Amino acid sequence: MSCRGFFVKPTLTALAVGPVSPIIFTGNVNNTVQMFAVGTFNDGSNSSSTPVSWSITGTNTTTSQNIATISASGLVTAQASGTGTVTATSNLLPSISGSQPITVQVACTSAPILSQTTGSLSPGQPTITLTASCNGGEDITASATWVSSNTALATVTQGVVTAIGTSGANGTFTVTAASNGLTSAPDTITASGFN
Numbered sequence: 001m002s003c004r005g006f007f008v009k010p011t012l013t014a015l016a017v018g019p020v021s022p023i024i025f026t027g028n029v030n031n032t033v034q035m036f037a038v039g040t041f042n043d044g045s046n047s048s049s050t051p052v053s054w055s056i057t058g059t060n061t062t063t064s065q066n067i068a069t070i071s072a073s074g075l076v077t078a079q080a081s082g083t084g085t086v087t088a089t090s091n092l093l094p095s096i097s098g099s100q101p102i103t104v105q106v107a108c109t110s111a112p113i114l115s116q117t118t119g120s121l122s123p124g125q126p127t128i129t130l131t132a133s134c135n136g137g138e139d140i141t142a143s144a145t146w147v148s149s150n151t152a153l154a155t156v157t158q159g160v161v162t163a164i165g166t167s168g169a170n171g172t173f174t175v176t177a178a179s180n181g182l183t184s185a186p187d188t189i190t191a192s193g194f195n
Contacts, residue, residue, distance in 0.1 A: 010041035012050060015098030017088050022100070024068070024078045025180055027107035035074035037088035037098060051091040058084015058102070067104040078104045081143065105143040105179060108134035112144060112177045112184040121154060121163040121191040130159040130187060132177035144177040153191045161189060169194045 015037050022033040039050030052074075058067040060080035067082040076086060081104050089097040115131040131141045146156040150173035154163045161175055170193070174186035 010043040010045055012039050012090055012093050012096055013042050014040040015050065015052065015088055015090060015096055016040070017086060017098040017100040020100065021103070022076075023103045023105060024076065025105050025107035026078050026081055027109075029107060030180070031078040031107070033076050033102070035070070035076060035086050035088070035100070037074070039090070052088040053091055055087045055089070056084055056102070057087075058082050058104075068102065076102065080104065081106045081138075081140075103143065106134060106138045106140050108138075108140065108180045108182050110134055111182045112140060112179055114175075114177060114184050114187045117185070117187055119161070119187060119189045121161070121189060122193040123165070124193075126163040126165055128161040128189065130156075130161060130175065130177075132159065132179075132184060134179060134182070140177070140179050144179045147176050147178070149174040149176075149186070154189065163191050163194065165194055167195060 017037050024033050037052045039047050054070045054074045056070040060082045065080040067080050067084045068076050068078050070076045083103050085099050086102050087099040112132040112134045119128045132144045133139050141159045148154050148156045153169050153173050154161050156175050170191050172190045174188050176186050177184045
């Protein structure tokens with residue numbers, strides 16, 4: 001007589017979704033991203049061939065249009081600007097899923113335009129709010145990449161320029177907004193009165 005061993009099939013315990021926080025654009029260029037799911041099993045192994053079902057949520061706040069569609073294979077195609085979530089759900093164990101945030105940005109075909117070209121910061125006015133637009137007026141303030149040329153004087157986040165406000169943090173710097181590889185003309189801002 002002989003004994004035959006047997007193997008217990010590993011059980012799925014988690015799903016991870018990638019790539020991390022992808023950004024795609026409306027229009028016909030850079031408007032898709034291929035998502036993938038990696039399963040982790042109770043024996044510590046991983047597999048990218050775990051069967052999953054894909055879904056996506058997220059709507060444009062102005063038009064209520066879905067920001068993107070997703071195919072059965074996980075290919076996301078941009079529809080409208082906004083943020084959302086891509087989710088992969090295991091076909092074998094539907095209680096197990098993984099998700100990843102996704103951003104759809106306006107595909108600027110020309111450099112963004114800032115709402116003003118000069119400004120000033122002082123102890124009485126420590127912030128300035130700028131907006132950025134492109135393609136004839138589409139607002140990209142929330143999704144643009146904002147840069148302050150001197151973060152020792154002021155920072156900028158989603159168009160809000162904030163003085164550091166420490167003693168001696170006076171001087172002139174510029175702020176720009178970029179989207180889809182295009183950068184605005186600089187807004188020149190002066191910080192003064194921070195003694």
